[in-house]
Amino acid sequence: MAADQLSVTFAALADPTRRAILARVAQGEATVLELAEPFQLKLPTVSKHLKVLRQAGLITQGRQAQWRPCRLEPAPLRDVAEWVERYRKTWEDRMGQLSDYLRELEDKEDTDDREE
Amino acid sequence: MAADQLSVTFAALADPTRRAILARVAQGEATVLELAEPFQLKLPTVSKHLKVLRQAGLITQGRQAQWRPCRLEPAPLRDVAEWVERYRKTWEDRMGQLSDYLRELEDKEDTDDREE
Numbered sequence A, B: 001m002a003a004d005q006l007s008v009t010f011a012a013l014a015d016p017t018r019r020a021i022l023a024r025v026a027q028g029e030a031t032v033l034e035l036a037e038p039f040q041l042k043l044p045t046v047s048k049h050l051k052v053l054r055q056a057g058l059i060t061q062g063r064q065a066q067w068r069p070c071r072l073e074p075a076p077l078r079d080v081a082e083w084v085e086r087y088r089k090t091w092e093d094r095m096g097q098l099s100d101y102l103r104e105l106e107d108k109e110d111t112d113d114r115e116e
Helices: A005-013 A016-026 A032-039 A043-055 A075-085 A088-115 B005-013 B016-026 B032-039 B043-055 B075-085 B088-115
Strands: A059-061 A070-072 B059-061 B070-072
Touching (some): A005 A075, A005 B005, A005 B016, A016 A032, A016 A043, A016 A070, A043 A059, A088 B075, B005 B075, B016 B059, B016 B070, B032 B043, B043 B059
Antiparallel strands (some): A059 A070
């Protein structure tokens, strides 16, 4: 079975170096050399990460052989945002329950203090 | 190196069956049997997916041996939303550029039509 696009995107994002590369190219185009340097990575390692990001459609690379500037392609990230938004109500409700519970504890403490 | 939390979350989300299980438990607690049925999965397969979701902190499971009801834990999803939000400006700008370009094309066509 061919992996669905969202699974390919999530798999590409499941690596801190690849997320750092995305953060860098979000600031502007960067060559492979410029990407390798701050991470102290060997070029073949960077190339491997760039291939994964390219296959997920998260970056495109220019044609100039030596430089191959990388550019962020944000469309898959918008899809991730849309996917995760459906759970916003769940986490907001859960946080709400937690703060209700903390408030109850506080109220109870205040009452206990007054009763002492 | 221990995988960072966000990488573990993204890896857990990189599978359509696991995302479908999350969508189901977002509707309310579900037993392993209830999760297996709609996906026509064998119980060991469901258990394997649940283990990945549990290790990523995306679900918790009750103790009752046979039922082990699964509950969504939305905190890691909130972290994904926060992570992806930083790219919102990039995709909105890119969509803006695209619609500017399409408007220019339309204007040009209108001009061309009038000149004919």
